[in-house]
Amino acid sequence: MINVLIMRKEQSSNAINEQFLFEVCELNSAISMISGRWKSQIVYSISQGNNRFHLLQKELPNISEAVLARQLKELETHAILVKQEIPNTTPIGVAYKLTNKGADLVPILEQLCDWGKAYAAGKAITSPTSPC
Amino acid sequence: MINVLIMRKEQSSNAINEQFLFEVCELNSAISMISGRWKSQIVYSISQGNNRFHLLQKELPNISEAVLARQLKELETHAILVKQEIPNTTPIGVAYKLTNKGADLVPILEQLCDWGKAYAAGKAITSPTSPC
DNA sequence: TTGATCACTAACAATTTTGTTAGTTATTGT
């Protein structure tokens, strides 16, 4: 009886529809990997050399540590980045490194950025040249 | 007093952070435009000629009418598509058409699709060739 | 006249995502 209830939750319409879309096309799983709050900005920041937890916090001053850790873990789960402990550091340092998968994503994000800029409603705060 | 409460809701941390990211880089607004459930699949389907409400329903059998209508309206709000009434049809037919902005998005979605396929964990259900 | 199609909308409920708070471990600097 309890299992029935649990299965309900694991098989909510929401989850079923997500799965359906994943099976329709990899496009949908690709988008779900990058669409969390902060996620693409984290990937882009790491690609620019901000590969430490505290460097990312500096880049994204409004993010809380718990949220940053969670987003990083999800990116790791999707094999977009890996964690590497930096030896001989106290406290132990951790460097985040994009995988090949993550690195291949960056130029696509740059294109999305350009697309966004090309059709931005109003004032672009950043410069009109390509990189974010 | 009531306004104070409303302002609270309009300025939730969530909304503030979203706005912050929009100002950091257009990448973030671009991703927010395409990251709703069904959205990129709808854009892709329209680009393939499924430009009517009922054709999209056929393509996406699990979507409810209310949800489809909502996603279409959001895509319209972001100027990715426009609605066109088809004259001399009963009941009145509506065609969805990608704007230039929407059409420019399609090749980027195809690249995301390819990226997803290239690094898919396991079995690809669709063929390995490019279009979804 | 009953049912079907087309293209929706509004109100509400379920689910998921995001943010907050309060911890942890280990070390260095004052």
Place this chain on the structure above:
DNA sequence: ACAATAACTAACAAAATTGTTAGTGATCAA
């Protein structure tokens, strides 16, 4: 002895997204 830094985790609350239900109006076909 005390605060600071680095890099987290768990539990919970707030907010946003997604899904459900029940409607709308106009027209045609049986």
